Amino acid sequence: MEKKKVQLNNKLVWPSEPYKPDTGMMPEFVGRESEMELIMAAWIAGKRTLPLSPVLVGEPGVGKNRIVYELARFTGRDIYLFQGHEDITAEDLACTVRFSDDKANMMEYVLSPLVCAMLNGGIFFLDEIGKIRPRALALLVSVLDERRYIDSTLLGERVYAQPGFRFIAATNTGEVSLLPEFIRSRVRPVIKIGYPPRVEIEEIISRQFKPRMDNLATLIEKFWALWDERIKDKIPPTPRDAIAVFSLASSISDFESRGGSEKLKSAIKADAFTLEAGDKPQAVSSKHLEKALRKLYD
Ligand SMILES: Nc1ncnc2c1ncn2[C@@H]1O[C@H](COP(=O)(O)OP(=O)(O)OP(=O)(O)O)[C@@H](O)[C@H]1O
Ligand SMILES: [Mg+2]
Structure with a gap:
C-alpha cells in the first residue's frame, strides 16, 4: 500500500505506520487471562471516566509485547509501537523532521507513533519506558492525564487524542523504579508479568x-x-x-x-544449501x- 501524507491543520505530514502483527509467524497464544483482564478493565472508559495507562513489568522474553499484540487483536484497534532508549528526546515522542525526497521541499515532518495513535484512536505501546530520560518523558505528562494532548514544538501544534486512544508501556523489572515520580504516578496499574507456569x-x-x-x-x-x-x-x-x-x-x-555437515565441506554454488x-x-x-x-x- 502506498504511503500518503496527511493534512494536520496547515501542514502536510508523513504518518508513522501501525504495526500489523503476523500471528502466523508466532506461537499460538496461551494463558495470561488475569493480566489481560486487568488491562482491559483499566482501559474501559467513557464520557466521565478516563482510561488508565498500565505499565507491564517483567523479565525479557516473558511475553509483554505479545500481550499487547493480543489486546490489539482482541479490541480490533491499530497498535503503534515505540521503542524507548537513552537517546530519545521529548520531540522524538511527538514529531521528527527529515530531508525530503521531493525536490520542491527541503525538509518534511514525520509524525511519531504516539501522535498517530492519538489522532487515529489506536493503542500506543511504549516499550522500555524505563530507558527514556526524565527530560524526554516530561512531554507525556499531558497525554496521560485529563488533558489528553501533546504539544509539539516542531509542528507548532497541540494534538488532542481521539476518545479511542489507549496507552500502555512496558519495562524490565529493574527499571520500573527508575521512572520519575511524575510518570510513575500516571502509569497505572503496574502489572507484573511473571514467568508462565x-x-x-x-x-x-x-x-x-x-x-x-x-x-x-x-x-x-x-x-x-x-x-x-x-x-x-x-x-x-x-x-x-x-x-x-x-x-x-x-x-x-x-x-x-x-x-549439512558433509555439504559444508564441499559447498559449491550449483548445489547451494537452502x-x-x-x-x-x-x-x-x-x-x-x-x-x-x-x-x-x-
Ligand atoms: N502467552 C504466550 N503464548 C504464546 N507465545 C508467547 C506467550 N508469551 C510470549 N510468547 C512468545 O515468546 C516470545 C517472547 O515474547 P515477547 O517478545 O512478547 O517478550 P517480552 O517480554 O516483550 O520481551 P523483551 O523484554 O525482551 O522485550 C515471542 O515469540 C512471543 O510470541
Ligand atoms: Mg518486548
Missing part, C-alpha cells in the same frame, strides 16, 4: 512444535530435566527461552538430515535438544 510453557511448545515432532512428550520431559540441571538459581524458562531451545533443536536435526525449513516432521532427538540448550545457555 510449567503447564503453559508446555502448552506453548506443544501447539508450536507438535506438527513437527512426534515424540514431543518425551522431548518436553527431557527439556525440564536439562533445564533444571543446567540453569543455576532455578530461574524458570520464559516462552522465548523454551521456543528458542525447541526451534534450534529442530533446525539442528533438519540440518543434519539434509547432510536455508528454508522443511514442513515435514523432524526426527528431533534428546541429543538435539541437549545440544541446542548447551549452545544457547552454556
Whole structure:
C-alpha cells in the first residue's frame, strides 16, 4: 500500500505506520487471562471516566509485547509501537523532521507513533519506558492525564487524542523504579508479568512444535530435566527461552538430515544449501535438544 501524507491543520505530514502483527509467524497464544483482564478493565472508559495507562513489568522474553499484540487483536484497534532508549528526546515522542525526497521541499515532518495513535484512536505501546530520560518523558505528562494532548514544538501544534486512544508501556523489572515520580504516578496499574507456569510453557511448545515432532512428550520431559540441571538459581524458562531451545533443536536435526555437515565441506554454488525449513516432521532427538540448550545457555 502506498504511503500518503496527511493534512494536520496547515501542514502536510508523513504518518508513522501501525504495526500489523503476523500471528502466523508466532506461537499460538496461551494463558495470561488475569493480566489481560486487568488491562482491559483499566482501559474501559467513557464520557466521565478516563482510561488508565498500565505499565507491564517483567523479565525479557516473558511475553509483554505479545500481550499487547493480543489486546490489539482482541479490541480490533491499530497498535503503534515505540521503542524507548537513552537517546530519545521529548520531540522524538511527538514529531521528527527529515530531508525530503521531493525536490520542491527541503525538509518534511514525520509524525511519531504516539501522535498517530492519538489522532487515529489506536493503542500506543511504549516499550522500555524505563530507558527514556526524565527530560524526554516530561512531554507525556499531558497525554496521560485529563488533558489528553501533546504539544509539539516542531509542528507548532497541540494534538488532542481521539476518545479511542489507549496507552500502555512496558519495562524490565529493574527499571520500573527508575521512572520519575511524575510518570510513575500516571502509569497505572503496574502489572507484573511473571514467568508462565510449567503447564503453559508446555502448552506453548506443544501447539508450536507438535506438527513437527512426534515424540514431543518425551522431548518436553527431557527439556525440564536439562533445564533444571543446567540453569543455576532455578530461574524458570520464559516462552522465548523454551521456543528458542525447541526451534534450534529442530533446525539442528533438519540440518543434519539434509547432510549439512558433509555439504559444508564441499559447498559449491550449483548445489547451494537452502536455508528454508522443511514442513515435514523432524526426527528431533534428546541429543538435539541437549545440544541446542548447551549452545544457547552454556
Ligand atoms: N502467552 C504466550 N503464548 C504464546 N507465545 C508467547 C506467550 N508469551 C510470549 N510468547 C512468545 O515468546 C516470545 C517472547 O515474547 P515477547 O517478545 O512478547 O517478550 P517480552 O517480554 O516483550 O520481551 P523483551 O523484554 O525482551 O522485550 C515471542 O515469540 C512471543 O510470541
Ligand atoms: Mg518486548
